[in-house]
Each structure stands twice: as structure tokens, then as C-alpha cells.
Amino acid sequence: MALRQILTDEEPALHKKCRVVTEVNDRIRTLIDDMTETMYHSNGVGLAAPQVGVLRRIAVVDAGTGLYQLVNPIILEQTGSACGMEACLSVPEKQGYVLRPENIVVEALNRNGEKIRIEADGYLAVALCHEIDHLDGIVFTDRTIDPTEEQIAEAERRAQEATEQLGLNEEEPDEPMPQVDVSTLRGKRRIRLVKPTIGG
Numbered sequence: 001m002a003l004r005q006i007l008t009d010e011e012p013a014l015h016k017k018c019r020v021v022t023e024v025n026d027r028i029r030t031l032i033d034d035m036t037e038t039m040y041h042s043n044g045v046g047l048a049a050p051q052v053g054v055l056r057r058i059a060v061v062d063a064g065t066g067l068y069q070l071v072n073p074i075i076l077e078q079t080g081s082a083c084g085m086e087a088c089l090s091v092p093e094k095q096g097y098v099l100r101p102e103n104i105v106v107e108a109l110n111r112n113g114e115k116i117r118i119e120a121d122g123y124l125a126v127a128l129c130h131e132i133d134h135l136d137g138i139v140f141t142d143r144t145i146d147p148t149e150e151q152i153a154e155a156e157r158r159a160q161e162a163t164e165q166l167g168l169n170e171e172e173p174d175e176p177m178p179q180v181d182v183s184t185l186r187g188k189r190r191i192r193l194v195k196p197t198i199g200g
């Protein structure tokens with residue numbers, strides 16, 4: 001396994017639609033292993049192939065409930081909507097409020113090319129949506145909203161849940177990360193981010 005360099009969102013690769021993987025072979029498995037090592041090394045909860053410069057539909061996620069290595073993931077079903085705070089390894093030192101479905105069903109191939117199905121809610125659902133977005137060239141900053149007070153409260157509650165799910169301590173980082181610039185952002189409050197690189 002090897003660490004790969006994580007591209008930042010100035011790179012065109014972060015804004016392109018990725019191609020479907022037609023065969024899950026050893027080359028793909030090596031990429032998956034490298035991505036997994038890079039994700040853990042960077043303290044991320046997910047990583048998508050375009051973030052390491054490979055325009056293929058591959059993502060790895062570990063939101064505290066186990067590792068998922070996904071090839072050609074698609075969201076089959078989604079219900080509900082909830083506001084949460086997100087960050088991204090490709091957008092260093094930024095965080096922002098994003099609306100995501102509360103419950104999703106994802107279908108993908110695993111590292112052996114077998115079809116798997118994941119029913120996810122909470123932080124796992126957020127992480128899966130965030131990574132699948134990357135495969136379509138969408139970065140969370142494309143979805144950042146100007147939250148209402150209710151949405152801010154909801155995001156704080158979910159951040160707390162994520163903290164517990166990830167088994168992180170609750171110490172506040174020295175400096176909260178600056179928010180993505182939303183020109184009309186009314187909230188001056190900042191969520192105590194559970195970890196500077198909680199994004200993927």
C-alpha cells in the first residue's frame with residue numbers, strides 16, 4: 001500500500017464526472033488499498049478516487065461504523081432531509097452547512113466485484129453522499145447553504161452524534177475552521193468541529 005497525494009479543489013479532476021469501473025481487478029484493488037491508507041493517514045472519514053487524481057467511480061468511507069470500499073456506488077433510495085456541517089480533505093480548513101437525505105440505500109460493488117447494499121442514516125449517510133458527490137464532480141462547497149437557526153441547531157446535534165460515533169474526544173480545536181463563504185450567511189455561530197479533518 002502507498003499513500004497518494006490528495007488534490008485540492010483548484011484541480012480540474014475534482015470537478016469532473018468519473019467513469020464507471022468495468023472490471024474490479026488487481027489494479028483497482030491496489031488503488032482501493034492506497035485510498036484506504038491515505039484516508040486513515042489523513043484522519044478523513046472518506047475519500048473518493050478523483051481526490052487522488054483518478055477519474056473512476058471508487059470511494060472509501062469509514063464514518064466510525066466500519067470500512068466500506070465501494071466501486072460504482074449509486075444511491076438507490078433516499079428519504080428525509082437534514083442539515084449538517086461538512087468539511088473535505090480537498091478543501092483544507094473550510095467547513096460549511098449542507099443539506100443531505102437522512103436515510104439512504106446505496107448499492108455498489110465491493111473489492112471482489114460482488115454487489116453489496118448499504119442502508120445508512122446519520123453520519124454514515126452524510127459521508128456516503130459526500131463521496132458519491134465527488135464521483136460526479138461535486139464538492140460540498142457547491143452545496144453549502146445559508147442555514148436557519150433551526151438548521152444550525154440540527155447540525156450541532158448531528159455533529160455531537162458524529163463525535164460519539166467516531167469515538168473522538170470532545171475537546172474543542174484551538175481555532176474553529178472558517179466557513180465557506182456564503183455571501184448572505186447570517187449565522188455568526190460556528191459549530192464546534194469534532195475534528196479538523198472530519199470531512200472526506
Ligand code: NI
Nearest residue numbers: 088089090200
Ligand atoms: Ni470531500
